[in-house]
Amino acid sequence: MTKPRAVDVIIVGASLSAAAAAKRLVDAGYETVALERFSLPRTKPCSGIISPRGHRFLIENFGPLPGEVLHEPASCKGVTFYFPGGIELLMEFDGGKTPHLNRTYSDYWAIKRSRATVHDNMRFLSAVDHGSHVDVVAGNGQEEKRYRARYVIGADGPNSKVVSTLYSRYRDRIKWFTVKQHLHEIIDCPLDPEFFHYWFHPGLGYYTWSHLRNGRQIVGEGYEADDDFSARHAKALRYLEERHNVKLGPCITRESSVNNFGLSLINRYVFGTGVMPRMPLPKAWYKAGLAHRAATVAALGEQVGLPGLATAVERFNLMAAQGHDDDFGRGNSMYDRYYGDPAVTPNPNLAPLLKPPFYAVKVIPGDLGTCGGIRADEFARATRPDGSVIDGLYATGNCAGNAFGSYYPGPGATIGQGLTFAYIAAAHAAGKLS
């Protein structure tokens, strides 16, 4: 057996997140090896829209972005959000355009600029923690490499082998989504080519997007892993044609990936885990007395011991009809309305409760958990289920719990948090943060 190579840090993955960590570590004088399962530059399905802060981060750490790491159009002005009721919200990025990254090349460029040693075509296989160091094995079928590292940083994406090494059942425990996009020939497309277009439409899927890339129009959808993408995609194409006069030819290329984020912000999404929009409540909830159902509001009130429920619901429905919540002011602010359901009028935060059966669930305020990945602290240090820190192990990007909880707030949010926490992990490992 070959002697393991001694290094300070192993980073698993060669993404932008990995590059951010690698840069900080190398700057601090740490011998750093990034392992990438594919040969670089590897293909990465991504729209490549980055937040203004993320853009500044890239410039500050890796220098000006060369043309070859960008798609055409080379920049994006902002995002247009569309709602089923016809409302359109155009949001320009604060501080001007941001680059339209070609993730295949931007990630390759950044990891090279980090000056870390990169071992590509080298898949992370296992890690054993010995307290003072971690033994890591990587391989590609023909060759196996062994490393002895002081630290390991997992930046290997949503389906993380680093995480499953520590938590063998993690993959079964989270909800998986598929994210697919097709690049179509353009016959006629009136959507502004300088913007990323995003539909919050329950009828189309959890989220649907479209934008121009290299002369092709992308149309993509996020949906539950076992759903029928072809039917969803055909529906989205029909909708874009009917609603926005977008006429597209055949699909030329397709990209997809599985992810542990996915739900649209709207669609009356009530329960954090397990029950997705429009899914029936589990029978076990009724049996356990957590959920109740009745044909009338009065009967429901009796079941749950709230005799005044029918009067309260009557009053609520009156306020929903008038569009003004005299009790709690729901829907008074733009913030509320943004997160409401625009298909509900006159107030997107007040949908009348009219259609039986009626349901009641006891709601107890609690903490929001992670989106799926390993729980990490403010220094990106991985923690055990009891909250104690696992020394020397950091997690960032989609292999870490999402900083936004169980939501995917929109384009730019995930690359941004990957970069941020990778940088923090590296700074902490280098002793520059405490």
Ligand SMILES: Cc1cc2nc3c(=O)[nH]c(=O)nc-3n(C[C@H](O)[C@H](O)[C@H](O)COP(=O)(O)OP(=O)(O)OC[C@H]3O[C@@H](n4cnc5c(N)ncnc54)[C@H](O)[C@@H]3O)c2cc1C
């Ligand atoms: C279609 C689509 C569009 C998107 N558009 C946007 C957008 O516009 N803006 C945005 O901010 N986000 C977007 N995202 C999300 C974004 O791409 C990811 O959230 C982000 O890339 C996550 O970064 P990461 O570093 O965690 O993982 P990744 O970028 O997935 O990188 C993980 C790396 O680890 C490597 N790897 C995996 N397993 C191993 C292993 N065992 N050994 C060695 N290497 C391994 C992978 O090959 C990969 O290179 C999009 C995603 C999809 C699918």
